[in-house]
Amino acid sequence: MLKKLAVGAAALVATSSAAHAEQLVDSIHFLIPGGAGGGWDGTARGTGEALTGAGIVGSASYENMSGGGGGVAIGHLIENADSMHGTLMVNSTPIVIRSLQGVFPYNFSDLTMIAGTIGDFGALVVTPGSATTLADLVAAYNADSSSIAMGGGSVPGGMDHLIGAMVMNAAGADATKIAYLPFDAGGVALAALLSGEIEVLSTGLGEALAQSKAGEVDILCITSDARVADAPDVPTCSEAGADGAYFVNWRGFFAAPGLPDDKADAYRAAIAAMYATPEWEAVRARNGWVEIHNPGADFVSFLENQEQIIGDLMTSMGFL
Amino acid sequence: MEGILTGLSAAFTFQAIALVVLGCLIGSFIGMVPGLGPMQVIAIMIPVAVGIGDPSIAMIMLAGVYYGAVFGGSTSSILINAPGVASTVATSFDGYPMARKGFAGKALTIAALSSFAGGTLGAILLTLAAKPLADVALLFQSPEYLAVMIVGMTAVAAFGERGRAYKAVLMVIFGMILASIGEGSQFANRPRFTFGYVPLQDGISSITLIMGLFAVPEAFFLILDPKRGQYKGDGQSKEINNMRINGKEAKEMAPVIGRQSILGFLIGVMPGAGATIASLMGYAMERNIAPKEKRDEFGKGSLRGLTAPETANNAASTGSFVPMLTLGIPGSGTTAILLVALISLGVQPGPALINDNPDIFWGIIISMYFGNVVLLILNYPLIPYIAKLLAVPRTFLIPFVLFFSMVGAYLVSQNPTELYTMIVLGVVTTLLRLAKFPIAPIVIGFILGIRMEDNLGRALTDPDYTGFSFIWQRPMTLVFLLIAAAMLLYPMIEGRLARRERKKARDSQVTQD
Amino acid sequence: MSRFLTADRIVGVILLILCCLFTYFAFDLAKTIPPFFKNQPMRVDTLPRILGVAGIIASVVTIIAPTTGAKARADAVKNADADASKGEGEGASEGEELTQAQLKENQDRMADLSFANFGQAKWGQLVAMIALMIVYSTYLRAGGFIPSTFFLLLLGSIILGERRWIAMVMVSLVAPLAIWLLVTYVLDRTIPPLPKAIMNMLGG
Structure with missing residues (x-):
């Protein structure tokens, strides 16, 4: 009985200390390189909400600065680096792709890399009954390349196209010949899949999961290195026959170049502390995010590795 | 049936009524600020909605916010020619001229009634046919969307000066050229025509373009001509306030509302179209099928020209709930945000929801x-009080309109390039208007240009078709294209016949002299 | 305005030059297209090329189209003006319905200026206002939202000839404050309200 009480008290102490976590950073100003309502906006505001709600960060403010597909905000952060030590910019995989394309005059290595926080895996999606496995799809494509049109939410040569091509290549199809149809938003691409305009959709697992649970679509495979808890029946692409097709669409935070190490470490510690809080769990669950935490040096090597893989793929596809 | 009753009982609680009133007010006021449309306002209100917890009541509040924001957008279109979002652009085509002629109160009333009718008739259609319509939504593919956009393009005909249609065509091309700057299109995988200037890469944002094309030049003309818009009749404010719509006008509105509710709703059901396309198409259709003397009023303060887009965009907004609720597919930015709200509330829209x-x-x-x-x-x-805004002295009104336009463009991006672009567009538009070039076709070309490029590109890339074979491989595409052709040709043929008759009459006069 | 150098033609020539430039750059884009996209049916430059050529054709048509119609239209406007001035003596009507003549006049007031009454327009005010807008756009960020907007509204009213100082100052103060409060507390977005130097002094 006493023991039980003690455990209860310990748990009580633990939860209360979690609720009033130690404040690690006074305030963070989030620079959002896109408009309100977008993915970057949601990530920054959600993260800020969790950090301040848990008491890890004293206060958070948000600034939307769109333009140049995010290039304007990156430029702003670099040009005013000295006065922006209190600022974190959210960004994601496209920063790597666009730098490779030469569209951005900047690269992620021009910034201080704080941490990757969340991510999503790529998924190849078909309508139920059309192809049951990735091998079926590849066989159908190899038999008649004009029978398959692939759709996605990015421009041709963009992320969804790259992921789709990566998986098809690894599974033994010549991805350069696949017709790729770009769509505005995930929703419209999904409608195109259901209406039969495209035979396979390259998208994020997060977007496909709900539809798959509702039985509207089948997910052929996901670009993770192991099966994920949310979709235990879905094979990884490696398992499905596309060996080595691994891709994470990450989101994370960057700071101004030349940020002192102690400040950068304080931000990293704040983000690391965030994952254990109930406030974060609420935000994460609400948005369906997958935790992929890559702090500091891990983030640097992760990004360099991703740049290498994407760069090779883009060159071999003729995207560059 | 039981579900309907449960829903009804949820709606008639004090909490729900208070929240919907609050939502409507917030939506109407914030929606008036250019650049803050229904999508942005709903995004702002999501945390509040999630806080409510009960999905039915939260949705009732969001519905209030939504309709409020749509109406707020119409208000600024009508009163200061500043359509805050693309879906109310067509409202300004006739709403603003009507207000400037001294019928601001009436224009707002027509807008409110049309919105109400469009929204309500849309809701009735949704109640009756949500399920079967979900299948209809999936009949449309890129070729059909392309054809629908082409039908929308025929709205341009309303702005062609007689015998000078090429000027309107030139302006459409100008608008499409503006749209091709940057990488707005899905096929622009490289920024186009930006010359390495990063802030231009995203292209000209639609709010910047709309403000530069409508609100700013209008303010410039108010500066240039102090007498502009000072209409006759002593009791100025009396007329501004006057909201009455007489029986004849009501009779004229009714069939337009009927047609546009259904048409707008159906376009809203298509996930790739939405309220903007619906309002332009509704405007085009009503203009092209109106009797000749009514057709000439379009663009100058036509009753039908205001009723049509206001009905259609509200019906379409309602229609876009069909794919969202029944398939979980958000067809528009607004429904995408609502979908997020619903999922946050623990509701997963999809076939199983009903x-x-x-x-x-x-x-x-x-x-x-x-x-x-x-x-x-x-x-x-x-x-009447909103309409009185127009009675504000011009020395205050003009700086305000310009300030509002700039805030709208700035809020979206916080990027001064948007403001410079807006000022340049404002000056260019002012010059074009001085030279009597129609402006509306520019915005039509801008809005539809990118979407046509996307849909044409997909249709051409799809291995199911060879080249343009989708035109005859997909019967619905052909039908839409024929409708577009008929809409364009009918007034032209009619005009030619009329001219021939006039010529005959003149010839006979000459011989009499 | 001479008979041949009409407004249509001036605009036509300017747009022709712009369209030619645009077409040049549209065809120039091909250089930058990576190998994969070269053989796609819809390329980044497909629509721009079509638009450029169509724009050239449309501007040429605008330039070479006959001007006879313009004269007829000008006559029609003159006649309408005459009609309108005839009706002016009737005075304001009592009811809700405006008389035909008033409607006509209101419509004319709606119409944009024509090249004919160029001279009477307030060009000075317009140029001053545009300059003010450019200055505002440039210094909005550095100068802070509230003071910048205060000066925009105040100077805007002054340019337009308003001299009711108290009302002007009040309005110019209240409006930016209200919008800033809305943006900051309702929309949760950051617009620096005060000049950078003061902000730095206040919060570091």
């Missing part, structure tokens, strides 16, 4: 009726 959670499904639909009614009740008595 069976698993009928109370929520019907609760959402009932919230639409409710939002519409409350908005009408709330705004109707306010119209």
Whole structure:
């Protein structure tokens, strides 16, 4: 009985200390390189909400600065680096792709890399009954390349196209010949899949999961290195026959170049502390995010590795 | 049926009524700020909605916010020619001229009634046919969307000066050229025509373009000509306030509302179209099928020209709930945000929703009726006061309009390049208007240009077709294209016949002399 | 305005030059297209090329189209003016319905200026206002939202000839404050309200 009480008290102490976590950073100003309502906006505001709600960060403010597909905000952060030590910019995989394309005059290595926080895996999606496995799809494509049109939410040569091509290549199809149809938003691409305009959709697992649970679509495979808890029946692409097709669409935070190490470490510690809080769990669950935490040096090597893989793929596809 | 009753009982609680009134007010006021459309306002309100917890009541509040924001956008279109979002651009085509002629109160009333009718008739269609229509939504593919955009393009005909249609065509091309700057299109995988200037890479944002094309030049003309818009009649404010619509006008509005509710709703059901396309198409259709003397009023303050887009965009907004609720497919930015709200509230829209959670499904639909009614009740008595905005002295009004336009463009991006672009567009538009070139075709070309490029590109890339074979491989595409051709040709042929007759009459006069 | 150098033609020539430039750059884009996209049916430059050529054709048509119609239209406007001035003596009507003549006049007031009454327009005010807008756009960020907007509204009213100082100052103060409060507390977005130097002094 006493023991039980003690455990209860310990748990009580633990939860209360979690609720009033130690404040690690006074305030963070989030620079959002896109408009309100977008993915970057949601990530920054959600993260800020969790950090301040848990008491890890004293206060958070948000600034939307769109333009140049995010290039304007990156430029702003670099040009005013000295006065922006209190600022974190959210960004994601496209920063790597666009730098490779030469569209951005900047690269992620021009910034201080704080941490990757969340991510999503790529998924190849078909309508139920059309192809049951990735091998079926590849066989159908190899038999008649004009029978398959692939759709996605990015421009041709963009992320969804790259992921789709990566998986098809690894599974033994010549991805350069696949017709790729770009769509505005995930929703419209999904409608195109259901209406039969495209035979396979390259998208994020997060977007496909709900539809798959509702039985509207089948997910052929996901670009993770192991099966994920949310979709235990879905094979990884490696398992499905596309060996080595691994891709994470990450989101994370960057700071101004030349940020002192102690400040950068304080931000990293704040983000690391965030994952254990109930406030974060609420935000994460609400948005369906997958935790992929890559702090500091891990983030640097992760990004360099991703740049290498994407760069090779883009060159071999003729995207560059 | 039981679900409907549950939904009804949820709607008639004090909390729900208070929230919907609050939502309508917030939506109407914030929606008036250019650049803050329904999508942005709903995004702002999501944390509040999630805080409410009960999905039915939260949706009732969001419905109020939504309809309020749509109406707020129409208000600024009509009063200061500043359509805050693309879906109210067509409203300004005739709403603003009507207001400037001294019928601001009436224009707002027509807008409120048309919105109400469009929204409510749309909700009725949704109630009756959500399920079967979900299948219809999936009949449309890129070739059909392309054809629908081409039908929307025929709206341009309304702005062609007689015998000078090429000027309108030139302006459409100009608008499409502006749209091709940057990487707005899905096929622009490289920024086009930006010359390495990073802030231009995203292209000209639609709010910047709309403000630069409509609100700014209008303010410039008010500066240039102090007498502009000072209409006759002593009791100025009396006329501004006058909201009365006589029986003849009501009779004229009714068939337009009927047609555009159905058409707008159906376009809204298509996930790739939405309220903007619906309003332009509705405008085009009503203009092209109107009798000759009514057709000439379009662009100058036509009753039909205001009723059509206001009805169509509200019906389409309602229609876009069909794929969202029944398939979980958000067809527009607004429904995408609402989908996020619903999922946050623990509701997963999709085919199972109507069976698993009928109370929520019907609760959402009932919230639409409710939002519409409350908005009408709330705004109707306010119209005379809103309309009085026009009685503000020009020395205050003009700086305000310019400030509002700049804030709208700036809020979206916080990027001064947007403001410079807006000022340049404002000056260019002013010069074009001085030279009597029509402006509306520019915005039509801008809005439809990118979407046509995307849909044409997909149709051409799709291995199911060879080249343009989709035109005859897909019968619905052909039907839409024929409708577009008929809409364009009918007034032309009619005009030619009329001219021939006039010529005959003149010839006979000459011989008499 | 001479008979041949009409407004249509001036605009036509300017747009022709712009369209030619645009077409040049549209065809120039091909250089930058990576190998994969070269053989796609819809390329980044497909629509721009079509638009450029169509724009050239449309501007040429605008330039070479006959001007006879313009004269007829000008006559029609003159006649309408005559009609309108005839009706002016009737005075304001009592009811809600405006008389035909008033409607006509209102419509004319709606119409944009024509090249004919160029001279009477307030060009000075317009140029001053545009300059003010450019200055505002440039210094909005550095100068802070509230003071910048205060000066925009105040100077805007002054340019337009308003001299009711108290009302002007009040309005110019209240409006930016209200919008800033809305943006900051309702929309949760950051617009620096005060000049950078003061902000730095206040919060570091």
